[in-house]
Amino acid sequence: MPNTTSIQWQHDADAALEDARRTDRPVFIYFSAAPA
Amino acid sequence: MYPNPQVTEFIEQHFIPVQFHIKAQPAMWHRFGVRWTPAILVVGQDGRELYRLEGYLPAEPFLARLRLALGYYAANRKDWKTAEREFESVVAEFPNSEVAPEAMYWAGVSRYSASRDSAELKKLAQQFRTRYANTSWAKRASVW
Numbered sequence: 623m624p625n626t627t628s629i630q631w632q633h634d635a636d637a638a639l640e641d642a643r644r645t646d647r648p649v650f651i652y653f654s655a656a657p658a
Numbered sequence: 659m660y661p662n663p664q665v666t667e668f669i670e671q672h673f674i675p676v677q678f679h680i681k682a683q684p685a686m687w688h689r690f691g692v693r694w695t696p697a698i699l700v701v702g703q704d705g706r707e708l709y710r711l712e713g714y715l716p717a718e719p720f721l722a723r724l725r726l727a728l729g730y731y732a733a734n735r736k737d738w739k740t741a742e743r744e745f746e747s748v749v750a751e752f753p754n755s756e757v758a759p760e761a762m763y764w765a766g767v768s769r770y771s772a773s774r775d776s777a778e779l780k781k782l783a784q785q786f787r788t789r790y791a792n793t794s795w796a797k798r799a800s801v802w
Contacts, residue, residue, distance in 0.1 A: 628666050631677040635686060635705075638676045642703045648731045649703075650673035650724075653687060655680045655695040 662717045668724055673700070700727040702734055722752035726761055733764065738772035741765075759790035763799060776802075 632638045635651070642649045669675050678686040680695065690699055690707070700709040709727035711720075729744035745768060748761035766782030779802040786796035 653697040
């Protein structure tokens with residue numbers, strides 16, 4: 623599992639998909655129930 | 659959760675990282691059909707799911723699956739050379755991983771898809787006779 627403190631997370635799926643198209647990368651989505 | 663620089667670096671290098679918390683964004687859980695945490699989805703640029711991992715894994719098997727997901731990402735785009743390279747990397751870097759046989763299977767399929775040479779599928783079946791022979795992936799390749 624990732625170290626959640628150092629990754630620059632996005633929180634908007636559609637914006638992330640747009641970034642994915644722009645940068646030619648897939649999207650990694652982490653679903654969490656742990657305290658933020 | 660644990661800090662792991664290798665995992666963090668891999669995600670930053672290869673993906674657009676998105677995080678949804680169940681309480682903050684329940685709509686996203688419904689949108690992607692998530693039923694358990696932690697859950698990781700790798701999706702393509704069209705929003706379609708390429709790979710899903712539910713439940714915790716330590717760093718090494720987690721990294722093996724992320725590399726495998728990159729193979730599926732390339733394969734979905736019919737970028738067979740990249741797909742083959744990513745799947746081969748899983749086998750080379752994580753030979754004892756649970757997903758190594760799956761990666762070896764898809765590396766062979768990628769070679770076949772790039773060449774349309776059925777000899778590639780025969781070679782793959784032969785590979786499975788000597789490596790990962792007692793896996794479901796070897797059974798799938800046994801037809802060739």
